[in-house]
Amino acid sequence: MNSDMKKLLLICLAAIAVLSSCNDYETYGDKKEKERNAISKFISDSSIVVISEDQFVLQGYVTNLDRNEFVKLDKSGVYMQIVRPGCGEKLQVGETANVCCRFEEFSIEGDTVTLFNNISILSYYVDVMRVTNTSGTYSGSFTAGLMLKAYGSASVPAGWLVPLAYIKIGRPQALTEEKAKVRIIVPHSQGHTIAAQDVLPFYYEITYEKEA
Numbered sequence: 001m002n003s004d005m006k007k008l009l010l011i012c013l014a015a016i017a018v019l020s021s022c023n024d025y026e027t028y029g030d031k032k033e034k035e036r037n038a039i040s041k042f043i044s045d046s047s048i049v050v051i052s053e054d055q056f057v058l059q060g061y062v063t064n065l066d067r068n069e070f071v072k073l074d075k076s077g078v079y080m081q082i083v084r085p086g087c088g089e090k091l092q093v094g095e096t097a098n099v100c101c102r103f104e105e106f107s108i109e110g111d112t113v114t115l116f117n118n119i120s121i122l123s124y125y126v127d128v129m130r131v132t133n134t135s136g137t138y139s140g141s142f143t144a145g146l147m148l149k150a151y152g153s154a155s156v157p158a159g160w161l162v163p164l165a166y167i168k169i170g171r172p173q174a175l176t177e178e179k180a181k182v183r184i185i186v187p188h189s190q191g192h193t194i195a196a197q198d199v200l201p202f203y204y205e206i207t208y209e210k211e212a
Contacts, residue, residue: 031199038109039185039201043070043079050079061166070185078162079185086180086208088170096132098143098211099169101160103127106203108185117146118205128211129156131164138164151192159186160206171209179209 026034043050049069056063056071063069063081070079091097105115117125127145131138140156142148147156167180186202188195195202 028199034109035188035199035201039079039187042108042185042201042203048079048081070183073162076158076162076190077187078159078190080163080166081183082163082166083181083183083205084178085166086168086170087172087177088168088210090168091131091133091138091164093133093135096130097169099129099131099140100209100211101127101129101145101206103204103206108201108203110200114202115146115150118207129160131156131161133164136165138162147192151194153193155193157186157190157192157195159184159190159202160204162190163206163208167208169208169210171212179207181205181207 042048047068049064049067051059051063051069051071053071053074061082062085063071065081065083068081070081072079091099102118103116104113104118106112107114117127125146127147128143129140129145130143131140138161140161141154142156143154148154163180163182163184167182169180170177172179183205184203186195186204188199188201191200191202194200
């Protein structure tokens with residue numbers, strides 16, 4: 001093989017390598033499509049009935065648990081089921097409060113539980129977030145708990161704050177009262193730092209109540 005043919009062969013091999021690497025590379029659009037498909041499969045596999053915000057309003061801001069209803073909130077893209085609306089009062093406009101959360105985090109694409117503090121043996125690992133309601137917009141930061149330790153960021157995922165517009169966060173004072181509980185499907189844009197970075201959706205079950 002002469003030198004010209006060797007050069008041509010090397011060029012061809014290099015081109016094949018580049019094309020192969022391009023085929024393996026996932027664009028942001030590819031990742032978003034993968035996320036949408038994963039969420040759709042999770043909804044189907046979990047027999048979730050998705051209702052619109054309009055239907056949610058007509059139902060009095062209630063999701064039917066017997067039908068396993070989740071409302072899709074268009075602005076955030078979060079899917080939410082209100083298991084228990086809670087007791088006491090909602091976080092008022094202009095109010096700042098420490099809110100205690102117990103939760104289970106499930107990676108939808110990974111099909112596995114990745115973090116939780118909702119069992120009695122982990123009772124001392126309650127997550128605490130300091131939350132402010134500014135004219136109906138909620139912001140918050142973690143001051144303690146597993147989310148802060150696991151992801152190294154005090155920023156509360158926007159998806160965790162979405163339910164606060166619909167639930168009460170009082171502490172139960174009687175046997176007939178219960179703390180608020182929701183189930184949410186959180187797309188990467190409303191998730192924690194790893195979710196946002198890797199375009200990953202997560203499912204959560206979370207309870208909310210004011211710190212004592």
